[in-house]
Amino acid sequence: MKNVILEIKGLTKYYGKILGVEDLSLSLNEGEVFGFIGPNGAGKSTTIRSIMHLINKTAGIVLVNGKEFNRNDTSIKEMIGYLPSEVNLYEDLTVKQMLDYHESFYNKDIHKRRCELVERLKLDETKKVEDLSLGNSKKLGIVLAFMHEPKLLILDEPTSGLDPIMQQEFYKLLVEEKKKGTTIFYSTHILSEISKICDRVGIIKNGKLLKVEKIGELLKKNLDLVTIESKEVAAILSELKVETIEKEKNTVKFKNVLPANELIKVISKYDIDDILIEEASLEDIFLHYYE
Amino acid sequence: MFKREMKINLKGFLIWTTILVGLFFLILVIYPNVIAGESAEMMDEMLKMFPEDLLKAFNMDISSINTAFGWLKSEGFVMILLIIGCYAGVLGSNILLKEESDKTIEYLNSLPVSRTKIVTSKVFAGLIYIVLMVVLLGIFNFIGLSITEEFDEKLLILLSITPLLPAVVIYFMCMFLSTFTHKTKKTLGISLGIVMLSYVLQVLSTMGEKLEFLKYTSAFTLADIRNVMTEACINPVMIVVTVTISLILFIVTLFRYDRKELV
Numbered sequence: 001m002k003n004v005i006l007e008i009k010g011l012t013k014y015y016g017k018i019l020g021v022e023d024l025s026l027s028l029n030e031g032e033v034f035g036f037i038g039p040n041g042a043g044k045s046t047t048i049r050s051i052m053h054l055i056n057k058t059a060g061i062v063l064v065n066g067k068e069f070n071r072n073d074t075s076i077k078e079m080i081g082y083l084p085s086e087v088n089l090y091e092d093l094t095v096k097q098m099l100d101y102h103e104s105f106y107n108k109d110i111h112k113r114r115c116e117l118v119e120r121l122k123l124d125e126t127k128k129v130e131d132l133s134l135g136n137s138k139k140l141g142i143v144l145a146f147m148h149e150p151k152l153l154i155l156d157e158p159t160s161g162l163d164p165i166m167q168q169e170f171y172k173l174l175v176e177e178k179k180k181g182t183t184i185f186y187s188t189h190i191l192s193e194i195s196k197i198c199d200r201v202g203i204i205k206n207g208k209l210l211k212v213e214k215i216g217e218l219l220k221k222n223l224d225l226v227t228i229e230s231k232e233v234a235a236i237l238s239e240l241k242v243e244t245i246e247k248e249k250n251t252v253k254f255k256n257v258l259p260a261n262e263l264i265k266v267i268s269k270y271d272i273d274d275i276l277i278e279e280a281s282l283e284d285i286f287l288h289y290y291e
Numbered sequence: 292m293f294k295r296e297m298k299i300n301l302k303g304f305l306i307w308t309t310i311l312v313g314l315f316f317l318i319l320v321i322y323p324n325v326i327a328g329e330s331a332e333m334m335d336e337m338l339k340m341f342p343e344d345l346l347k348a349f350n351m352d353i354s355s356i357n358t359a360f361g362w363l364k365s366e367g368f369v370m371i372l373l374i375i376g377c378y379a380g381v382l383g384s385n386i387l388l389k390e391e392s393d394k395t396i397e398y399l400n401s402l403p404v405s406r407t408k409i410v411t412s413k414v415f416a417g418l419i420y421i422v423l424m425v426v427l428l429g430i431f432n433f434i435g436l437s438i439t440e441e442f443d444e445k446l447l448i449l450l451s452i453t454p455l456l457p458a459v460v461i462y463f464m465c466m467f468l469s470t471f472t473h474k475t476k477k478t479l480g481i482s483l484g485i486v487m488l489s490y491v492l493q494v495l496s497t498m499g500e501k502l503e504f505l506k507y508t509s510a511f512t513l514a515d516i517r518n519v520m521t522e523a524c525i526n527p528v529m530i531v532v533t534v535t536i537s538l539i540l541f542i543v544t545l546f547r548y549d550r551k552e553l554v
Contacts, residue, residue, distance in 0.1 A: 054400055055552045071549070072405035082401040088394035092299065101295065105402045144398070 002029040004066065005152050005183040006051075011060035013046050013207075020046035021207045024060070028152075028183050033174065035198035035215070036187040043207040044187045045085065048156050051185075052082055064152060078106065081150035085157040085187075087141035091130035095140055098129055099147070106148045114147040120169065134161040142170065146177070153177065153184045159193065171197055224256045225284065228267065229274035236270050255284075292404065296416035299389075300382065304420045307378045311371070311424070312431050318367070319435040322359045360442040363432065364450065368516050371428065372454050373490060376511070379421050379458035380482035383465030385475050386413045387548065392475040396553045406549050414466070414541065421462060425455045449519050456513040456533040461486060463540035464510070470547040473554075 006028040013020035021043040028034045038044050049055045051062050053071035062069045064076045089098055099114055118125060121139045132140060138161040145153060159167045174184060174197050186198060194201055195215060202212045211218075228236060229251045237244065237252060240263075246253040250273070256263055260277075267275070387410065390396040399409065429451030436442045465482040472478060489509045496506035506512040513529045 049554060052397075052401060054397060054554045056550065072407065074403040074405055077401065077403040080401065084397045086394070087398075089398055090295075090395055091393075102402070105292075105404060 002031065004028070005030050005064065006185060007063040008047075008051065009061050009063070011047065011050055011062070012058045013050050013055065014058045019207045021050065024204075024209045026202055026209065026212055028185060030183055031178055031181045032200065033178055033184040033186060033198045035194040035201040036185060036204065037189060037191065037194055037201060038204035039189055042204045044204060045156060046207070047204070048154060048187060051154065078148070079151045081145035081148065081153045083141050083145040083153070083155045083158050085160065087137045089129050089137070089140065091128070094126060094128050095123060095132070096125040098140065099125070099143065102144050102147065108148070110148045113149055114143065117143040117147055120173070121166065135163060135166065138162055139166065146173070151182060153182055155184065156187045158186070158188070159190065225253060225278050226256045226263070227251065227253045227276040228272060230270055230272045232270045236267060239266055292408070293412040293416055296386075296413050297419070300386070300416055300420055303382070304424065307374070308424050308427055311374050311428055314370070315367070315428065315432060315435065318362070319359055319439060322362060323439055358440055358442070360436055360440065360447065363436075364516075364520060368450055368454070372457060372511055372514055373486065375421070375424060375454045375458045376461050376486045376489070377483060378424060379462040380465045380486045381479065382417050382420065383462040384469045384478035384482040386417045387466060388469045388472070388475045388478060391473045391553060394554075400553055407545060410545050410548050417462060418459070421458050422455065425451065425458070446520065446523060449523065449525055450516060453514040453516055453519055453525060456529055457489070457510040460510045460513060460533055460536050460540075461489070463537045463544065467540045467544045467547070470544055470551055
C-alpha cells in the first residue's frame with residue numbers, strides 16, 4: 001500500500017459569513033497526480049492557500065507525510081514545491097540572484113537540478129525579474145518549485161502563460177516527476193490537461209468537493225451520450241427515465257447512466273430509425289456536475 | 292534573508308541619511324556667519340521676548356543659540372528627533388508589509404523558513420539602519436563642530452544617542468500597527484501621524500503642570516534631551532522603559548504576524 005503524502009481532513013474556510021470551502025476531505029498517495037478542477041470562484045485557490053497557510057482555516061487539518069502541517073514547520077515546507085497561479089518574485093533581482101537566493105534556504109545541494117531545469121526551460125539567468133514576460137515568470141516559478149526536488153508539488157494553474165511548446169515540456173517534466181514518486185496536486189480549469197496527466201480528479205463546486213474519481217473511471221463509468229431517432233421517442237424516454245440533453249421531433253439526445261446491456265434491452269423493444277452511442281468527453285462530464 | 296533585508300532597505304537609508312547629513316552640513320556651514328557680530332546678541336535679546344514655556348519646549352531657556360552647538364542643543368536636536376522618528380516610523384510600517392504589498396509573501400511563505408525568522412530578520416535589519424543613522428549623524432556633527440568651534444564633547448555624544456530611544460519605540464509601534472493591514476499605502480500616513488502627534492504631545496506636556504501628564508503618551512519623552520543637558524547623563528529609566536516597550540511591541544508583533552492571513 002502506498003504512503004499517503006497529502007491528507008486534508010474537514011477543511012473549512014469562511015471569509016466572514018461567505019463560504020470559501022466547506023468540509024473538504026481528500027488524500028493523495030505517493031506518486032499520484034491529482035487533478036483539482038472547478039470554475040473560477042469554486043474554492044480551488046482557497047483550498048491551496050489554506051494548505052499553504054497563507055490564509056487561516058476555519059476548521060480542519062492538513063497532514064503531509066502523516067504529520068500535521070503547522071505553519072512554522074520548516075521540515076514539511078522543505079518537502080513541498082509550490083507554484084502559485086500568479087508568480088510574484090523580487091523584481092530588483094536577476095533570475096540568477098533569485099535562484100541563488102532560493103538555493104540558500106535549503107540544506108542540500110540543489111544546484112545541479114537547478115541548472116538542468118534552467119537549461120530545459122530555456123530561462124535566461126541574466127535577465128532581471130521585472131523584465132520577464134508572463135511566460136518567463138511562470139518558467140522561473142516552475143524552476144523554483146521543482147529545483148529542491150520536493151516530495152509534494154502543489155501547482156495552481158501551472159500552464160497559464162506558457163506557450164504550447166513549453167506546455168508540452170512541462171507535461172514531460174510532470175511525467176518524469178511522477179515516475180520519481182513525486183506527488184502532484186494539480187489545480188486547473190483546463191480539462192484537457194486533466195485527462196493528459198492526472199490519475200484521479202476532484203471536482204469542486206461552490207466550495208464543496210462534489211466527486212473524487214479515477215480519471216479513467218470518470219470517463220467510462222457514468223456517462224455515455226446516446227442519440228436515438230424513433231417515432232416512439234416519448235415512450236423510450238418514459239421507460240428509461242433519463243436526463244434529456246436535446247430533443248427535436250423524433251430525435252432525442254440523452255445522458256445514459258445504465259449499463260450497456262440494460263440500455264440495449266430497453267431500446268430493442270422499440271422501432272428505432274437510427275442510434276448513436278458516444279463516450280462523453282471530459283467537458284461533458286464536467287458540465288454534468290455543474291448543471 | 293537578513294542580507295537581503297539589508298540590501299533592499301539600503302536605498303531608503305541612504306536617501307534619509309543624505310537628507311539629514313546634508314541639512315546639518317548646510318547649517319554648520321551657514322550658522323557661524325549667521326551668528327557673527329551683533330546678530331547673535333540680537334537673537335538672544337529677541338528670544339527673551341518669547342514666552343518661557345515656548346523656550347522651554349525647545350530647551351532654549353537652558354541653552355543659548357549663539358553657537359552652532361547651542362543651536363544643535365535646542366532646535367537642532369528637535370529636528371533630528373523628528374527626522375529620525377519619521378524614518379523609523381516609515382521603516383517600521385513598511386518592513387514587514389512590503390512583502391504583502393508586492394505579493395512576494397506567497398513565495399517567501401513557501402520557503403522552509405518560520406514566520407518568527409521572517410520577522411526577526413526584518414526587525415534586526417531595520418534596527419541596524421536606525422542605529423547606523425544615529426551614529427553617522429553623531430559622527431558628522433562631532434567632526435563638523437570640531438572644525439568650527441569648541442564644544443562639550445561628552446554632551447554631544449550623549450545628545451547624539453538620545454534620538455535612538457524614541458526612534459526604536461516608534462519603529463516597533465508602527466511595525467505592530469502594520470500587522471493589521473496588507474497595504475503599505477494605508478500605514479504610511481498613520482506612521483507619520485503618530486510621529487507628529489507624539490511630538491505635539493511632548494511639546495504640550497512642557498507647557499504647564501496641567502498638561503504634564505501628556506508626556507506619558509509621547510515617545511519623544513524618552514529622548515529626555517533636557518535631562519541630558521542639565522545632568523550630563525542619559526536617565527537609565529528611559530533606557531529601561533524603551534527596552535521594555537520595544538520588547539513588548541516586538542512580542543505582540545510576532546504573535547500577530549504568526550496568525551496573520553498573508554494574502
